[in-house]
Amino acid sequence: MIIFERAPAKINLSLDVLGKRNDGFHEVEMIMTSVDLTDRLELMSSDNGKIDVAADNQYVPNDERNLAYKAALAFKNKYRIHKGVQIKITKNIPVSAGLGGGSSDAAAVLRGLNKLWSVGASKQELAEIGAFIGSDVPFCVYSTTAIGTGHGEKIYELPSPPPFFVILAKPNIGISTRNIFPKVKMKELVHPDTQAVIKALEEKDFPGLCAAAGNALETVTFSLFPNVAQIKAKMLKAGAEGVLMSGSGPTMVGLVQHYSKAKRIYNGLRGFCEEVFIVQMLDRR
Structure with a gap:
């Protein structure tokens, strides 16, 4: 079997x-x-x-x-x-x-x-x-x-997210969580608004989700790997409504409401990153 x-x-x-x-x-x-x-x-x-x-x-x-x-x-x-x-x-x-x-x-x-x-x-x-x-x-x-x-x-x-497209962009580096957390300095972290993210999920509010989404580890990872920060800047400049790092990195996550814009951002990142994907969420409850 x-x-x-x-x-x-x-x-x-x-x-x-x-x-x-x-x-x-x-x-x-x-x-x-x-x-x-x-x-x-x-x-x-x-x-x-x-x-x-x-x-x-x-x-x-x-x-x-x-x-x-x-x-x-x-x-x-x-x-x-x-x-x-x-x-x-x-x-x-x-x-x-x-x-x-x-x-x-x-x-x-x-x-x-x-x-x-x-x-x-x-x-x-x-x-x-x-x-x-x-x-x-x-x-x-x-x-x-x-x-x-x-x-x-x-x-x-939690409730399922509102529908949107996700661009994943990973530079040609690997990051272990074990190497990031020891370098965390609590006073230097920028904290996301977790409750605002939950509220946006409950209300299926895509703009609210983009405004509240964030990752406190970005300051640590960006200081060690500046090219990860460059990917975030490129995504935002290209029009992604929300951008944050996943986990301890290095993959950046772009939140985009319309596929046509997701495709444009994807094409713009292909020459900058080896691994770029357009994906959708599995949670369709």
Whole structure:
């Protein structure tokens, strides 16, 4: 039996850093939604008890460092499964981009194994397993629109966004969240208005969403990688109604109401960035 799962990229509509906790993690408040740029996973059960991962991207490890591997191991341990699994990952989401590709792959493994081995776990139970794998994994289990608090592991669903197009532009660099948070200086952060983002979602208010959307980590990432700031400036100059960084970067997210404008911005960025996409949100509730 083979199970296929898609693993959607996530984008931030806001990201705020509230302070540092006693456990070393930063307290965050993130509003996220999923878009239709997706990895594709194929899971097949085996009798040898082993976890085999094969990704088609040279920058993605195929061993226990892979979050998909960690998810499979955690699932097997939680539910005392002695079977093995072969996991094939077709990557479409850029790597180390702030788009949650690895976390979404891990979440897809949790959902897929739940079906493959007929465990019957709830999404909440899968999200609880995911919290030990990575802070974005619980959100990716749901792949809807939600606010994440704590260090990202506490998920509360929000209303779906109003309809709009999204331009994703990633420069030819990879950024690890682990390298950004230690450089956070709380006094220098520019905080987004999280409550205004929630209000805009509730009222399906696109201009209000664009005005309130923001990412407190931009000041940190821009200081280390000025070319990321240049992408934001280019998007705004080209007419994107809202622009913010996703996660700790380097991908910039442009919010545009009309496809014709999204296409113009996309064309203008193609010579500046290797990886540029026009996507739409998956949450159409």
